[in-house]
Amino acid sequence: MSLKDKFLFEQVEEDKLVHELRFNPYYQTIDSGADLYVKINGEQYLNLASNNYLALAHHPEIIAAMKNALDKYGASMCGTPVACGKVDLYQQAADYISGFLGLEDTILYPSCYQANVSAMRTLVKPEDVVFVDRNAHSSIIEGIRATGYKIKPFKHNSVDYLADLIKKSECYKNRFVATESVFSTEGSIAPFDEIYALALEHDVIPVIDDSHGIGVIGKTGKGILEEKQIKGYEGIYTASTGKALGVAGGFVSSSRQSIEYLRYSSSGLLYSTAIPPTLLAGTIAALNIIAREGKELVQALSGNKNYLYSQLQKHGFPLLPSEAYICSLLAGSNENTFRLSKALMAEKILTTPFIYPSVAKNNGVIRMIPRVDLTKAQLDSVITAFIRIRDTNPELF
Secondary structure (H helix, E strand, O other): OOHHHHOOOOOOHHHHHHHHHOOOOOOOOEOOOOOOEEEEOOEEEEEOOOOOOOOOOOOHHHHHHHHHHHHHHOOOOOOOHHHHOOOHHHHHHHHHHHHHHOOOEEEEEOOHHHHHHHHHHHHOOOOOEEEEEOOOOHHHHHHHHHHOOEEEEEOOOOHHHHHHHHHOOOOOOOEEEEEEOEOOOOOOEOOHHHHHHHHHHOOOEEEEEOOOOOOOOOOOOOOHHHHOOOOOOOOEEEEEOOOOOOOOOEEEEEOHHHHHHHHHHOHHHHOOOOOOHHHHHHHHHHHHHHHHHHHHHHHHHHHHHHHHHHHHHHOOOOEOOOOOOOEEEEEEOHHHHHHHHHHHHHOOEEOEEEOOOOOOOOOEEEEEOOOOOOOHHHHHHHHHHHHHHHHHOHHHO
16 A cells, blocks of 8 residues: 555645646745845846845855864764764854853754754643743744643733733743744734743743844844843743854753753754754854944844835835834735745745745735845835736736
């Protein structure tokens, strides 16, 4: 009996649309890196899809640091840090991240998805409860669900709703509140200063995923803690090094006691091949650049986002409210979102379509990252393309 006969594979919505519209916006084969322009089937596309906010993925300092690490350490340590030992770069990267954030200690994982799932699975116990923003990233939700314990979602970015849940949940041993700093489909920023104050007041453990915040929000790009002026943070902090930092990987930072517990209890760390030395070197180099140039980079990124957002809004396009450096256009149904993505591809613009169930039904989104290296002429070309698409296909709007 074949695998196909053994299991009933349901056709997912994306797959249905791909076949109906003869267009697939996902898993594009790109014959280049995540640069300002990417090459697809031999043609150049303006890249508004990548999370390469600060254009660091091709920065010469990062490339040089990674090449040096490759020469010195090779491609991989071929084992887990606990079993085969951690390369000196691992500790250097951990120490640099901790210092950058002003936290006590850090451990690094091959991805932030892994970091979030592992941290939640390890820290949450049967007698605990986790309050989580309804729009939080899948990795946070999956980590909580993997524990099999109590989860209580709260209304997106609603501190009042969260406060009410906390007051009604005093019977649990430990209470956690988990959220993202920047919500990546829309660009809203969590009111984390208020959430954090509420957590401290009620002895709740805060967990913040700063994956879309580190490097880009805060006056000098140090993320949500700088953005919300939180000093001496007492909680769990996670982030990706594969977005604004331009590399790949993830980490958890917290108190020394918490990190030491995770170091010997987190299955995602204990049983995964260690993050390659090249990525550790790249992470250190990226943080060096942000520490040195963060203020200027954030200002340039802000200028690009504000220009693109204001111009699209001026021309009547339906944009979601956004505090961070993300421009998301409300596209409606799944099919309409795909059709708009296809029209943008025809204009040689690569964007990211989000459809249900990643977003609410009939609230499909076209997301654009107005990266730091975009010129005004390129931004104007994007605005002109949207106008041209609307003039040709008004039903899409």
